Amino acid sequence: MPISVCDRLAELGEIGRGERGLTRQLFTEPEHRARALLARWGRELNCEVVQDRIGNLFVRRAGRSNAPALQFGSHLDTVLDGGAYDGAYGVAGGVSVLAELAAHGVETQRPFELAAWAGEEGSRFPVGCLGSAVYVGWEHLDEMLELRGDDGMTLAQARNGPYGLLPDVPIRDDFPRPAAYAELHIEQGPVLERAGVPLGVVTAIAGMHRYTVRVNGEAGHAGTVPMPVRRDAFSATAELALMLESAAREIGDCVATIGWLAITPNQTNIVPGLVECRIDARSTDPVRLKELDRRIHALAKEVAGRRSVRIDVHRFEERAPTPLDEGLKGILRETLDAHSLAYLDVPSGAVHDAMCIASICPAAMLFVPSIAGASHVGHERTAPADLERGVDAFKAWLLAIDRAL
Amino acid sequence: MPISVCDRLAELGEIGRGERGLTRQLFTEPEHRARALLARWGRELNCEVVQDRIGNLFVRRAGRSNAPALQFGSHLDTVLDGGAYDGAYGVAGGVSVLAELAAHGVETQRPFELAAWAGEEGSRFPVGCLGSAVYVGWEHLDEMLELRGDDGMTLAQARNGPYGLLPDVPIRDDFPRPAAYAELHIEQGPVLERAGVPLGVVTAIAGMHRYTVRVNGEAGHAGTVPMPVRRDAFSATAELALMLESAAREIGDCVATIGWLAITPNQTNIVPGLVECRIDARSTDPVRLKELDRRIHALAKEVAGRRSVRIDVHRFEERAPTPLDEGLKGILRETLDAHSLAYLDVPSGAVHDAMCIASICPAAMLFVPSIAGASHVGHERTAPADLERGVDAFKAWLLAIDRAL
Numbered sequence: 001m002p003i004s005v006c007d008r009l010a011e012l013g014e015i016g017r018g019e020r021g022l023t024r025q026l027f028t029e030p031e032h033r034a035r036a037l038l039a040r041w042g043r044e045l046n047c048e049v050v051q052d053r054i055g056n057l058f059v060r061r062a063g064r065s066n067a068p069a070l071q072f073g074s075h076l077d078t079v080l081d082g083g084a085y086d087g088a089y090g091v092a093g094g095v096s097v098l099a100e101l102a103a104h105g106v107e108t109q110r111p112f113e114l115a116a117w118a119g120e121e122g123s124r125f126p127v128g129c130l131g132s133a134v135y136v137g138w139e140h141l142d143e144m145l146e147l148r149g150d151d152g153m154t155l156a157q158a159r160n161g162p163y164g165l166l167p168d169v170p171i172r173d174d175f176p177r178p179a180a181y182a183e184l185h186i187e188q189g190p191v192l193e194r195a196g197v198p199l200g201v202v203t204a205i206a207g208m209h210r211y212t213v214r215v216n217g218e219a220g221h222a223g224t225v226p227m228p229v230r231r232d233a234f235s236a237t238a239e240l241a242l243m244l245e246s247a248a249r250e251i252g253d254c255v256a257t258i259g260w261l262a263i264t265p266n267q268t269n270i271v272p273g274l275v276e277c278r279i280d281a282r283s284t285d286p287v288r289l290k291e292l293d294r295r296i297h298a299l300a301k302e303v304a305g306r307r308s309v310r311i312d313v314h315r316f317e318e319r320a321p322t323p324l325d326e327g328l329k330g331i332l333r334e335t336l337d338a339h340s341l342a343y344l345d346v347p348s349g350a351v352h353d354a355m356c357i358a359s360i361c362p363a364a365m366l367f368v369p370s371i372a373g374a375s376h377v378g379h380e381r382t383a384p385a386d387l388e389r390g391v392d393a394f395k396a397w398l399l400a401i402d403r404a405l
Numbered sequence: 406m407p408i409s410v411c412d413r414l415a416e417l418g419e420i421g422r423g424e425r426g427l428t429r430q431l432f433t434e435p436e437h438r439a440r441a442l443l444a445r446w447g448r449e450l451n452c453e454v455v456q457d458r459i460g461n462l463f464v465r466r467a468g469r470s471n472a473p474a475l476q477f478g479s480h481l482d483t484v485l486d487g488g489a490y491d492g493a494y495g496v497a498g499g500v501s502v503l504a505e506l507a508a509h510g511v512e513t514q515r516p517f518e519l520a521a522w523a524g525e526e527g528s529r530f531p532v533g534c535l536g537s538a539v540y541v542g543w544e545h546l547d548e549m550l551e552l553r554g555d556d557g558m559t560l561a562q563a564r565n566g567p568y569g570l571l572p573d574v575p576i577r578d579d580f581p582r583p584a585a586y587a588e589l590h591i592e593q594g595p596v597l598e599r600a601g602v603p604l605g606v607v608t609a610i611a612g613m614h615r616y617t618v619r620v621n622g623e624a625g626h627a628g629t630v631p632m633p634v635r636r637d638a639f640s641a642t643a644e645l646a647l648m649l650e651s652a653a654r655e656i657g658d659c660v661a662t663i664g665w666l667a668i669t670p671n672q673t674n675i676v677p678g679l680v681e682c683r684i685d686a687r688s689t690d691p692v693r694l695k696e697l698d699r700r701i702h703a704l705a706k707e708v709a710g711r712r713s714v715r716i717d718v719h720r721f722e723e724r725a726p727t728p729l730d731e732g733l734k735g736i737l738r739e740t741l742d743a744h745s746l747a748y749l750d751v752p753s754g755a756v757h758d759a760m761c762i763a764s765i766c767p768a769a770m771l772f773v774p775s776i777a778g779a780s781h782v783g784h785e786r787t788a789p790a791d792l793e794r795g796v797d798a799f800k801a802w803l804l805a806i807d808r809a810l
Contacts, residue, residue: 187629188626188629189625189626189628189629189630189631190625190629190630190631190634191629191631194634206628208628210673219782220594220595220778220779221593221594221754221755221778221780221781222660222662222664222685222687222754223594223611223613223660223685223687223753223754223755223756224592224593224594224595224596224753224754224755224778224780225594225595225660225754225778226594226595226596226660227650227653227654227659227660227661228654229595229599232650232662234646234663234664234666235646235647235650235663237643238642238643238644238646238647239643239647241639241640241643242640242643242644242647245632245637245640248632249632249633254632255627255628255630255631255632256632257627257637257673257674257675257676258639258640258677259627259639259668259671259672259673259674259675259676259677260668260671260672260673261639261666261668261671263664263665263666266664266665266666267664267665268615268662268664268665268683268685269662269664269685270662270664270781271662271664272663272664278673280627280628280673280674282627282628348628348629349626349627349628349629349630350626350628350629351628373625373626373629373630374625375626375629376626376675377624
C-alpha cells in the first residue's frame with residue numbers, strides 16, 4: 001500500500017522546522033534536503049529524476065507515447081516561518097499520484113511529469129516564481145544567477161555551493177513545453193472552509209496592483225493645534241482607507257488592503273505630518289482591477305481636497321490577471337461531478353507557478369481548504385481527510401486530462 | 406540702553422545649536438553654558454544669583470520690602486533638536502525686564518525673582534517640569550536624584566559632574582513660597598497668528614489623558630481573504646480615529662490625537678491582525694475631558710462590535726487641567742487695555758512650569774504668537790516685534806501685580 005500524502009507531508013514538514021514555523025529558502029540546507037528527499041521518492045518509484053540549471057526538479061514517469069508530458073507540481077521552498085502545506089502539498093500530492101499509478105500498474109497515454117519549481121516564494125532572492133519564470137522564458141537564467149540574496153550571496157554562488165543543485169541528479173538543458181499543466185494547492189484563504197466545500201476549481205489567478213501613498217499634512221503639537229485648523233496626515237489616511245474599503249466592497253470580486261503604514265514622526269504628542277502607506281489591490285477581473293485603480297486616484301484627490309493635504313499615489317507594481325484554461329477546468333468539473341465530489345469555483349488571490357506555466361500551455365488548478373484560511377504561518381493546516389480527498393480528485397483529473405488530450 | 410530681548414535670545418540661541426535645531430538637555434555642556442550665561446547676566450545687573458540643589462537658577466532683584474517675591478520665569482533646557490524660543494523667551498524676557506527696571510532705577514514693592522526652572526522638557530531624565538515639581542514638593546529631590554537618563558547616568562551623577570550645578574553660585578536650600586508667579590512664553594500653536602492678535606492671556610493649562618489602544622483583528626493573506634469576511638485591525642483603527650476626530654470637534658474646546666501607531670506585522674501583502682496606537686486627549690475643561698473619555702470607550706466598543714475585533718483601551722496617563730489665577734488674569738487684561746494692546750484669551754495645550762507653581766501661589770501666563778504655530782523644531786520662530794511687545798507687556802503686568810499685591 002502506497003505511503004499516504006499525509007505521511008509524506010509529515011516527513012517533509014520536519015525539514016526546516018523551527019520554533020515558529022518552517023523555513024526552507026532556495027539553496028539552503030533544509031531546502032536542499034527537501035529536494036533530495038523528492039529525488040529519492042522519485043527513484044523509489046522507478047521514475048526518471050532530472051533537474052535544470054535554475055534548480056527545478058522533475059520526476060518523470062514514462063507514458064505509452066513519448067509525446068509532450070502532462071506536467072503537474074508546485075514548490076518545496078517556503079517563506080520565513082511558513083507552513084508545511086503551501087507548495088509542499090502539490091509536490092507530495094504529485095508523488096502520491098505517481099505512487100498510486102505505479103501500485104496499480106496504470107499506463108498513461110503521455111509521460112506524467114511532476115515538477116518542483118525552484119524558489120516560488122522569493123523569500124531569499126527577490127524574484128517570486130523564480131524557477132517557473134525561467135522555465136517559461138520570462139526571466140533569463142544568466143541574469144537571475146546574478147541576483148543577490150538577503151545574505152549577500154549571489155544566486156550563482158548559492159546554486160554552485162553545497163546546498164545548490166543535487167550532485168547525483170542529471171541536468172536537463174532544454175525546457176520542454178508540456179501538453180498541459182495542473183497544480184494542486186491549499187487555498188490559503190477561508191472561502192472553501194466557510195462554504196463547507198472540500199474542493200475548489202480555481203477560476204483564475206488574480207492580477208495585482210501595488211501603490212505607495214504619501215500623505216503630506218502638517219505636523220503640530222498635539223496640545224496646541226485646535227482640531228478645526230489641523231491638517232492631520234493620519235486622519236486623512238484613515239479616511240482614504242475607509243473609502244477604499246467601501247469601494248472594494250461595492251465593486252465586488254476584488255480586494256484592497258493597507259497592510260504597511262508608517263507615520264512620521266510617530267510620537268504620541270505630535271499631530272502626524274506625514275504618513276506613508278502601501279495599497280495592495282487584487283482581482284481576477286481586469287475590469288474590476290481598472291475600476292479599483294480609478295477609484296484609488298479619485299479618492300486620494302477627494303480626501304486631499306477636503307483636508308488640505310497633499311496625497312501622492314504611485315503604482316509601483318502591476319500584474320495582469322491570469323485566466324486558467326477553460327478546457328482543463330471543464331474536465332475537472334466533469335471529473336468531480338462523476339465522483340460526486342462537491343466543489344466551488346474560487347479565484348486565487350495568491351500567485352502560483354501555474355501563472356507562469358499558463359503562458360506556454362493550458363494550465364489549471366485545484367484547491368483544498370485551509371483551516372481558518374491561515375497560510376504563510378507555522379500553524380497553516382488542512383484536515384487530513386481534505387488532503388487525501390484532494391489527491392484522489394487530482395489523480396482522477398490528471399487521468400481524465402490524459403485521456404482527453 | 407539695555408540689550409534687547411532679541412539680542413539675548415540670539416546669544417542663547419547659539420548655545421547647543423546643531424544642524425536641525427537646538428539641543429540643551431539638563432546638565433549637559435550646552436545647558437550648563439546657558440545657565441552660566443544667565444548667572445553672568447544676573448550679576449551684570451547687580452542681582453543676587455542663587456541656585457537650589459535640583460538646578461533651578463534664580464536671579465533676584467531686591468525690592469523695598471523683604472516680603473515674598475514676585476516670581477517669574479521659564480526654562481533654558483530644550484527637547485532634542487528644539488527651537489530657540491520655547492522656555493528661553495521667558496528667561497531672556499525676564500532678564501530684559503530686570504534690565505529695564507535697573508536702567509530706569511525703578512524700585513519695586515517686593516523682590517522680583519526670575520527663575521530658570523531645571524529640566525522642564527523631560528528630554529534627558531523621564532520627568533517633565535522636574536525643577537518646578539521639586540520646588541513645589543510634587544517630587545522629592547532624593548528620589549529624583551536616582552532617576553536614570555537616556556545615557557544611563559543618574560541625575561545625581563549628572564548634577565555632580567562638570568555640567569551640573571554652577572560652581573560659583575551659592576546654593577539656597579529652602580523653597581520660598583512666592584507672592585505670585587507669572588510666565589511669559591511663546592504660544593507653540595497657531596491660534597494667535599491666525600487671529601492676527603499679538604498677545605494671549607492664558608485661560609488655563611489643559612489637562613491630558615493618554616490611552617493605549619490595542620485593536621485585535623485577524624491577520625490574513627491580502628490576496629485570499631475576501632473583503633466581507635475580513636477582521637482588519639487597521640480598518641477598525643481608521644474608523645475609530647475618524648469617529649474620535651468627529652467627537653472632539655463636536656465636543657469643542659478639546660483636542661484628540663493619534664500620533665503614534667504600529668501595525669503588526671506591517672507587511673504589504675498581509676491584512677493587519679493587530680494595531681496598537683496611542684490617543685492623546687486634552688482640554689482645559691474637566692467636563693470636556695471626561696466627555697472625551699466616555700466617548701473614547703464608547704466608540705471603541707461600537708467599532709469592536711461592528712467589526713468583530715477586540716479593542717482594549719487603557720488610560721496610562723492622567724493630568725487634571727490647571728486653572729490660572731483669575732486675579733492675575735484680571736490685572737493682565739486691565740494692563741493690556743490700558744496700553745491699548747490687543748489680546749485674546751487662549752488655552753495652553755502644552756504644559757509649562759506655571760502648572761506646578763500654581764499649586765503654591767497665584768499663577769498666570771502671557772503668550773506671544775508662534776510663526777505657523779511651529780514649536781519643538783529648529784525653525785520655531787516668533788517675529789522680533791512680537792517678542793519686544795511681549796516683554797513690554799510683561800513688564801507692565803509685573804509692575805501692576807507688584808502694585809496690586
